[in-house]
Amino acid sequence: xxEQAEAKLKEGWSPEQIxxxxxxxxxxxxxxxxxxxxxxxxxLDGGSLYMGRxxxxxxxxxxxxxxxxxxxxxxxxxxxxxxxxFANPYRSWERGLNENTNGLIxxxxxxxxxxxxxxxxxxxxxxxxxxxxxxxxxxxxxxxxVFIEGKNNLKIIGGCT
Numbered sequence: 001x002x003e004q005a006e007a008k009l010k011e012g013w014s015p016e017q018i019x020x021x022x023x024x025x026x027x028x029x030x031x032x033x034x035x036x037x038x039x040x041x042x043x044l045d046g047g048s049l050y051m052g053r054x055x056x057x058x059x060x061x062x063x064x065x066x067x068x069x070x071x072x073x074x075x076x077x078x079x080x081x082x083x084x085x086f087a088n089p090y091r092s093w094e095r096g097l098n099e100n101t102n103g104l105i106x107x108x109x110x111x112x113x114x115x116x117x118x119x120x121x122x123x124x125x126x127x128x129x130x131x132x133x134x135x136x137x138x139x140x141x142x143x144x145x146v147f148i149e150g151k152n153n154l155k156i157i158g159g160c161t
Contacts, residue, residue: 005035009049012107013133015039020140063087063095104130 004027008018015035022029042049063085064070073084087094108126109118118126134140 002038005029005038006049009035009039011133012129016136017134017140020136021134024140061085063098065095065098101130104133 004022005018008021009015013021015032018035019029019032039049061083064073064087066086066089070086077084087098092099105126108129109115115123131144132142134142138146
C-alpha cells in the first residue's frame with residue numbers, strides 16, 4: 001500500500017485524495033494525516049515526496065471572468081455548443097469551480113506565465129493530470145471517471161439541440 005500511496009503522491013494527488021480513494025475502493029488505508037507525516041519524514045530524510053502545491057462534448061455551460069482573454073467567447077460557444085455566462089466583477093464565489101480549477105492549474109503553470117512557453121503536449125499532460133486526480137466532491141472518483149466512464153451515477157445532460 002505504501003508504494004501505491006507514494007505513486008499517487010508523485011502523480012500530484014493529495015493525501016486526502018489518496019485516503020478517500022483507497023477507502024472508496026476498499027483498500028486498507030491509513031488516515032490522510034498519517035500520509036502527511038510520512039511526507040514530512042521523507043522530506044527530512046532528503047526524499048522527493050513533498051511536491052508543494054478532453055471533454056468538450058460534456059459541457060453545457062461555462063462561466064467566465066470579465067477579462068479581455070475571453071473576448072473571443074463566441075468562438076467557444078460555437079465550438080462547444082455551450083452557454084456562456086459572465087460572472088459579476090469581484091464576486092469570485094460565482095465561479096467556485098473556476099477558482100478551484102485555477103488553483104489546480106497553478107500547481108503546473110505559475111501565475112502570469114506566458115502560455116506560449118508551453119506546447120500543446122505540455123497542456124495535454126497538465127489537463128490529463130488534473131482530470132485524473134480524484135475529487136472529494138465526486139466521491140473520490142476522478143472527473144474522467146465520472147464524466148467519461150459514467151461512474152458515481154451522475155447524469156450528464158449533453159449536446160446542443
